[in-house]
Amino acid sequence: MSYNINYQHIIFRTDHSFPSIPQEHKVELLSYVNSVSIDMGVRVLRINAYQNHVHILIDLPASMSLSEYVRKIKQTSSAAFNGNPNYPFFKGWAKGYGSFSVSHYERERIINYIKGQDEHHRVKTFSEELAEFFGKEKIAADKYWKQNWEE
Known part of the structure; x- marks a missing residue:
């Protein structure tokens, strides 16, 4: 019997x-992404959003590629929320995404990090957050970053 855990x-x-x-309506988006994930057979451990970005911690099944999962989430949620009166300024998602593997032992720390996005972003911008995740040296040398991630 095989056993697989792939936290992303x-x-x-x-x-x-x-x-x-809109922070007052973000639960709609979070519920939608969770529902699509369940339909895809993907377990969401934690999800949160803050104004201009989304964090999701999932357990990705071995039978599914990460790009397949993200593509489906972004395509379906973009279609569902573009034109939604509670999301009057939403025009879809930017190209690309960041993904980081998470060990079983780091899972709770990441869950708490995602849970605390509102407090976290009172003191740190999204760009500063990404620089920490990706590494400032990598960003400085990465053409893809400049084209797709800079604000």
């Missing part, structure tokens, strides 16, 4: 990092 911390942002996720 995924981050993606709104189109042009525009703050188009």
Whole structure:
């Protein structure tokens, strides 16, 4: 019998990092992403959003690619929320995403980090957060970053 745990911390942002996720209605988006994930057979351990980006911690099944999961989440949620009156400025998602594997032993720390996004972003911008995740040296040398992630 095989056993697989593949925890992935995924981050993606709104189109042009525009703050188009209204905090008073973000539960709609989070519930939607969770529902699509369940339909895909993906277990969401924690999800949260803050104004211009989303964090998701999932357990990705061995039978599914990460890019397949993110593509489906971004495509379906973009279609569902573009034109939603509670999301008047939402125009979809930016190209790309960040993903980081998470060990079983780090899982709770990442869950708490995602849970605390509102407090976290009172003192740190999304760009500063990404620089910590990706590493400032990598960002400085990465052409893809400049084209797709800079605000």
